Amino acid sequence: MEMPVPKGSVLNRKQELVARLQAVLPDEAVIHEPHETRVYECDALTAYKCAPLAAVLPSSTGEVSEVLKICHDMGVPVVPRGAGTSLAGGALPTADCVILGVAKMNDVLETNYADRYIRVQTGRTNLSVTGAVEEENFFYAPDPSSQLACAIAGNIAMNSGGAHCLKYGVTTNNLLGVTMVLMDGTVIELGGAHLDAGGLDLLGVVCGSEGQLGVVTEATLRILRKPEGARPVLIGFDSNEVAGACVSDIIKAGVLPVAIEFMDRPCIEATEAFAKAGYPMCEALLIVEVEGSDAEIDMQLGVISGIARQHNPVELRESTSAEESAAIWLGRKSAFGAMGQINDYMCLDGTIPVSSLPYVLRRISELSKEYGLGVGNVFHAGDGNMHPLILFDANKSGDLELCEQMGADILKLCVEVGGCLTGEHGVGVEKRDLMQTQFDAVDLEAQLRVKDVFDPDWLLNPSKVFPLSVTQSRREDAA
Amino acid sequence: MEMPVPKGSVLNRKQELVARLQAVLPDEAVIHEPHETRVYECDALTAYKCAPLAAVLPSSTGEVSEVLKICHDMGVPVVPRGAGTSLAGGALPTADCVILGVAKMNDVLETNYADRYIRVQTGRTNLSVTGAVEEENFFYAPDPSSQLACAIAGNIAMNSGGAHCLKYGVTTNNLLGVTMVLMDGTVIELGGAHLDAGGLDLLGVVCGSEGQLGVVTEATLRILRKPEGARPVLIGFDSNEVAGACVSDIIKAGVLPVAIEFMDRPCIEATEAFAKAGYPMCEALLIVEVEGSDAEIDMQLGVISGIARQHNPVELRESTSAEESAAIWLGRKSAFGAMGQINDYMCLDGTIPVSSLPYVLRRISELSKEYGLGVGNVFHAGDGNMHPLILFDANKSGDLELCEQMGADILKLCVEVGGCLTGEHGVGVEKRDLMQTQFDAVDLEAQLRVKDVFDPDWLLNPSKVFPLSVTQSRREDAA
Known part of the structure; x- marks a missing residue:
C-alpha cells in the first residue's frame, strides 16, 4: 500500500538532499539508488510496502544530528529504523522520507x-x-x-x-x-x-x-x-475458559511466575505436527515457569499445582530435569513457526485485565465462527497480553480484508473489557485507525500536543500511531 | 519567604473569585478569610511560608473541573495540595493563588x-x-x-x-x-x-x-x-566507607532485599539515646531485610551475611524472632525523631549510583568539617537514595544559610558522580535553583515545552521545579 504524499513534497529535490547527506556521511552510508532503497520498503508487517526516497546509516550520535538538521532544514520526513522487525509497520517508509537506520551503531x-x-x-x-x-x-x-x-x-x-x-x-x-x-x-x-x-x-x-x-x-x-535456576510446569485443560480462570487464580494468589504462556487446541495441534514436543492433545495448555533456588521453586510450584488441581486439569507435568524443561518450551517456541507452516496468519497484539481472559477467549471463538476464519491463541497469559493468530488464505480474494476486520473486532473487544489495543507490538500503521476506540478526543489531543512540541513540523515517523485524518491535518497546520 | 507576585495579579479581584467559586462549591468548601487561609501557608518545608488568596476543598472530579475552569478564566494560579507533607515546598502557596486541596476526596x-x-x-x-x-x-x-x-x-x-x-x-x-x-x-x-x-x-x-x-x-x-514472611539482619562496621562498599557488593551479587537501610554514628548515638534499641556503638550500621518463605529468607540472608563477613563487620545480628525484628527496626524508625530531639536539621534527598556510596560518604564528612556543621546519614542505601541530615541551630544567625549552602554542595556532589538532585522528595521550591546543575539548557527546554502544552498560561503550581528566572520569563511570555 502506498502512503499518501503530503503537500510540499521534496520528491523533486532528491538530488540536493542526497548531496547534502553525502557531505556529512561517508558515501556508503547514503543509500539512494532505487534498487538499493527497495531493501527498506517494509518491515515485518509485509502487507504494507513503500520504498523511501533515501536511507542513511550513520555511525554516531553526531552523524545522526547532522542528518536530522539537514532533513529538518529541507522539510524531509524521517523514519527511524532499528532492525526492521516491527509487526505493526513502525518502520514503514513514506515515499518522501529518509530512512534513518541505526544498525551500524551497535557498540x-x-x-x-x-x-x-x-x-x-x-x-x-x-x-x-x-x-x-x-x-x-x-x-x-x-x-x-x-x-x-x-x-x-x-x-x-x-x-x-x-x-x-x-x-x-x-x-x-x-x-x-x-x-x-x-x-x-x-x-x-x-x-x-x-x-x-x-x-x-x-x-x-x-x-x-x-x-x-x-x-x-x-x-x-x-x-x-541471572536467577539460580528455573523450572516449568505444563498444565492441560479441557476448555479455554477453565485455563483462563486458572491463570486468573494464579495471579490472584500473588505468586509471581516469570512466565505464564497459553496455547489453545489449534496451536497445540499445529505445534505437535511440526515440533513433536510430546504435548497432550487437549483444549488448552499452560506453561508456567518459576525461578529461584530449588527450595523457592518447589514452594512456588506447590502453590501453582495446588491451584491448577482445583480446575481439574487433564494433565499436570512438572519438569524434573533440564531435558524435560527444554521439551516443555520447545513446543511454545515453535508455535508461531508451526502455525505459519499450515496457514497464512495475522498476529494480533492486545492486552486485557487477566480476570477477563475466560470471557475474551469465549468471544474470540464466537467471532471465529461468525467470520468463518480459524483462530489460534498462543500468548503471554500472565499479564493479559493476547496474541490471537487469525488464519486466512492470502491467495483467496477478500480473505485478508475479512481477517483485518475480524482483527479490529477482537482489538475493540480488548478495549471494551478494560484492556488496550497493543501490548508490545505498538500501533504503527496497523492500528492507527483504532486509536479512537481506545482514547477520547481529549485524551488523544493531550498526546498530540506533546508530539507537537517535540516535532512541531510533524516530520518524525509521520502517518503512524495517530489516525491518518488527524496526522494529515496536523501536518498541514505545521506546513 | 514571600513568593514574588507575578504581573496581572488577581489580588484585587478576590471578591469576584470567591463569589464564582461559591457558585460551584458548597460554602464550607471555599476558604477565604485570612485567619482561615493561614492554615495553608506552608507544607512540611516550614522555612517557606505564604498564605494563599483562597483555598477550596472540592469533593469530586466534576467540582475540581469547575474550580479550574474559573481559575483558568480569571488567570488565577492554582496550587494543588494533597496532605501538605511535602519536604520540598511542593504545596507552598503563592499570594495570588487558590490552594486546591483534595483531602475530602478519599473514597x-x-x-x-x-x-x-x-x-x-x-x-x-x-x-x-x-x-x-x-x-x-x-x-x-x-x-x-x-x-x-x-x-x-x-x-x-x-x-x-x-x-x-x-x-x-x-x-x-x-x-x-x-x-x-x-x-x-x-x-x-x-x-x-x-x-x-x-x-x-x-x-x-x-x-x-x-x-x-x-x-x-x-x-x-x-x-x-503480602509476602509470607520477612526478616532483617543488623550489620555494624567500623567505617562508613566499608559499610558503603558492603551495600555495593550486595547489589552487585544480585540478591534483592526489600530494604537496605544505612545509619552512621551520629544517627546511631542519637537514636540509642532516644529509643534504646540496643544498637552497637560503631561507625555505621546496615539493616538489610529480605522477604519470602523461610527457605528463601535463609538462602538470601546466607548470601548477604557471607558478603558482610568479607568486610569484617564489628557486629552481625540476624533476627530470630518477631521481637528481635521489631527491635532492629525500632531504632531506624525513630532516627528522624531522635535527630530532631537533639538538633535542628535539614533533611536532604539526593540519589547516587550505589557504587559511589563510599566516595560520597567520605566527601560529605569532609564537607561537614569545612562548613563546621554536623551531618547524620540515615537513608535507603540499596537504591542509592541518600538523606543526609545537616545539623544546625535555627536560633543562630546565619546558620540556616550556611546549612542551605552546604546542602547545595552535597546535592551537586550527587549530580557529579552520576546521580540526581532528588530521590523522592521532589524539587518544589527547595531545589529549583539547582536544576541547572542537573540539566543542560536543552534538556531543561524539552521539559519546559511539555509543561507549556499542558498549561500554556503557566498557572498550575507556578514558581516551582524550574529555576525562578525561567519560570518568570515563561509566565510573562504566556501573559
Missing part, C-alpha cells in the same frame, strides 16, 4: 556491574546485550520473540515485552536513560544510572513513542543477576 | 483482587490504601515515612518512594492509571488496569510532575500479595 559503551547497568548504542540487538554481560552472570530481561534480530532502538520505540515480562516488566521498566536527537538536531540526555531525577520524566514518554519524538542513539539499560 | 472507588488493583480518589492517605485491602492479604507497596498522613495525590506528584522501594519500585512503578483535570477544566484519562496502551505514555510524565501538568483526582494503583 557497548560501558558496563557497570556494581550499579547493574550497561550503556549501548541502540543499533545493538536485544540478545547481544545479554551476550555482553553473561560471562559475569548477568542478563537483560526484556525478551521479545525476535530478540536475536531486533534492535534496542526498536525495543525502546515500541516498549517491547516478551515471555518473561510478567516478572521483570517491559522495556520501560528496564530502561534507565537515553541520548536522543530531536528533529532539529539538538542532542538531549534523559534519565541516567540513578533513580529518576527531578522535573518531568520525559524518559517515560519517550519509551513507546514509536520514533515520533526523537531518534534514540544511546541507551542505559538495567541488567540483572 | 475507595473499586477493588479488584484478580487483576490486582485498587482505584481510589487521590485524597486518600497512603497507609489507608493498604488498609482497604489488607483483609484480603494484599498491600500497596510504596511506603514513604509520612505514609500515615501523606495523600496519594502527593505521592503521584512527587513520585514518592520509601524504605521498601528497592524491591517494589517507587510510585511510578505501582501506578496504573489516573483521571486528571487539566488547567482548562478538561478531564482526561491516562493508563488503566492493563499494560500500557498505544500512543504516548503520558502517565509516566504525569507521575512526578509535581502538580504542574494537571490535578490528579483518581488513581488506579497496583496492589500486591
Whole structure:
C-alpha cells in the first residue's frame, strides 16, 4: 500500500538532499539508488510496502544530528529504523522520507556491574546485550520473540515485552536513560544510572513513542543477576475458559511466575505436527515457569499445582530435569513457526485485565465462527497480553480484508473489557485507525500536543500511531 | 519567604473569585478569610511560608473541573495540595493563588483482587490504601515515612518512594492509571488496569510532575500479595566507607532485599539515646531485610551475611524472632525523631549510583568539617537514595544559610558522580535553583515545552521545579 504524499513534497529535490547527506556521511552510508532503497520498503508487517526516497546509516550520535538538521532544514520526513522487525509497520517508509537506520551503531559503551547497568548504542540487538554481560552472570530481561534480530532502538520505540515480562516488566521498566536527537538536531540526555531525577520524566514518554519524538542513539539499560535456576510446569485443560480462570487464580494468589504462556487446541495441534514436543492433545495448555533456588521453586510450584488441581486439569507435568524443561518450551517456541507452516496468519497484539481472559477467549471463538476464519491463541497469559493468530488464505480474494476486520473486532473487544489495543507490538500503521476506540478526543489531543512540541513540523515517523485524518491535518497546520 | 507576585495579579479581584467559586462549591468548601487561609501557608518545608488568596476543598472530579475552569478564566494560579507533607515546598502557596486541596476526596472507588488493583480518589492517605485491602492479604507497596498522613495525590506528584522501594519500585512503578483535570477544566484519562496502551505514555510524565501538568483526582494503583514472611539482619562496621562498599557488593551479587537501610554514628548515638534499641556503638550500621518463605529468607540472608563477613563487620545480628525484628527496626524508625530531639536539621534527598556510596560518604564528612556543621546519614542505601541530615541551630544567625549552602554542595556532589538532585522528595521550591546543575539548557527546554502544552498560561503550581528566572520569563511570555 502506498502512503499518501503530503503537500510540499521534496520528491523533486532528491538530488540536493542526497548531496547534502553525502557531505556529512561517508558515501556508503547514503543509500539512494532505487534498487538499493527497495531493501527498506517494509518491515515485518509485509502487507504494507513503500520504498523511501533515501536511507542513511550513520555511525554516531553526531552523524545522526547532522542528518536530522539537514532533513529538518529541507522539510524531509524521517523514519527511524532499528532492525526492521516491527509487526505493526513502525518502520514503514513514506515515499518522501529518509530512512534513518541505526544498525551500524551497535557498540557497548560501558558496563557497570556494581550499579547493574550497561550503556549501548541502540543499533545493538536485544540478545547481544545479554551476550555482553553473561560471562559475569548477568542478563537483560526484556525478551521479545525476535530478540536475536531486533534492535534496542526498536525495543525502546515500541516498549517491547516478551515471555518473561510478567516478572521483570517491559522495556520501560528496564530502561534507565537515553541520548536522543530531536528533529532539529539538538542532542538531549534523559534519565541516567540513578533513580529518576527531578522535573518531568520525559524518559517515560519517550519509551513507546514509536520514533515520533526523537531518534534514540544511546541507551542505559538495567541488567540483572541471572536467577539460580528455573523450572516449568505444563498444565492441560479441557476448555479455554477453565485455563483462563486458572491463570486468573494464579495471579490472584500473588505468586509471581516469570512466565505464564497459553496455547489453545489449534496451536497445540499445529505445534505437535511440526515440533513433536510430546504435548497432550487437549483444549488448552499452560506453561508456567518459576525461578529461584530449588527450595523457592518447589514452594512456588506447590502453590501453582495446588491451584491448577482445583480446575481439574487433564494433565499436570512438572519438569524434573533440564531435558524435560527444554521439551516443555520447545513446543511454545515453535508455535508461531508451526502455525505459519499450515496457514497464512495475522498476529494480533492486545492486552486485557487477566480476570477477563475466560470471557475474551469465549468471544474470540464466537467471532471465529461468525467470520468463518480459524483462530489460534498462543500468548503471554500472565499479564493479559493476547496474541490471537487469525488464519486466512492470502491467495483467496477478500480473505485478508475479512481477517483485518475480524482483527479490529477482537482489538475493540480488548478495549471494551478494560484492556488496550497493543501490548508490545505498538500501533504503527496497523492500528492507527483504532486509536479512537481506545482514547477520547481529549485524551488523544493531550498526546498530540506533546508530539507537537517535540516535532512541531510533524516530520518524525509521520502517518503512524495517530489516525491518518488527524496526522494529515496536523501536518498541514505545521506546513 | 514571600513568593514574588507575578504581573496581572488577581489580588484585587478576590471578591469576584470567591463569589464564582461559591457558585460551584458548597460554602464550607471555599476558604477565604485570612485567619482561615493561614492554615495553608506552608507544607512540611516550614522555612517557606505564604498564605494563599483562597483555598477550596472540592469533593469530586466534576467540582475540581469547575474550580479550574474559573481559575483558568480569571488567570488565577492554582496550587494543588494533597496532605501538605511535602519536604520540598511542593504545596507552598503563592499570594495570588487558590490552594486546591483534595483531602475530602478519599473514597475507595473499586477493588479488584484478580487483576490486582485498587482505584481510589487521590485524597486518600497512603497507609489507608493498604488498609482497604489488607483483609484480603494484599498491600500497596510504596511506603514513604509520612505514609500515615501523606495523600496519594502527593505521592503521584512527587513520585514518592520509601524504605521498601528497592524491591517494589517507587510510585511510578505501582501506578496504573489516573483521571486528571487539566488547567482548562478538561478531564482526561491516562493508563488503566492493563499494560500500557498505544500512543504516548503520558502517565509516566504525569507521575512526578509535581502538580504542574494537571490535578490528579483518581488513581488506579497496583496492589500486591503480602509476602509470607520477612526478616532483617543488623550489620555494624567500623567505617562508613566499608559499610558503603558492603551495600555495593550486595547489589552487585544480585540478591534483592526489600530494604537496605544505612545509619552512621551520629544517627546511631542519637537514636540509642532516644529509643534504646540496643544498637552497637560503631561507625555505621546496615539493616538489610529480605522477604519470602523461610527457605528463601535463609538462602538470601546466607548470601548477604557471607558478603558482610568479607568486610569484617564489628557486629552481625540476624533476627530470630518477631521481637528481635521489631527491635532492629525500632531504632531506624525513630532516627528522624531522635535527630530532631537533639538538633535542628535539614533533611536532604539526593540519589547516587550505589557504587559511589563510599566516595560520597567520605566527601560529605569532609564537607561537614569545612562548613563546621554536623551531618547524620540515615537513608535507603540499596537504591542509592541518600538523606543526609545537616545539623544546625535555627536560633543562630546565619546558620540556616550556611546549612542551605552546604546542602547545595552535597546535592551537586550527587549530580557529579552520576546521580540526581532528588530521590523522592521532589524539587518544589527547595531545589529549583539547582536544576541547572542537573540539566543542560536543552534538556531543561524539552521539559519546559511539555509543561507549556499542558498549561500554556503557566498557572498550575507556578514558581516551582524550574529555576525562578525561567519560570518568570515563561509566565510573562504566556501573559
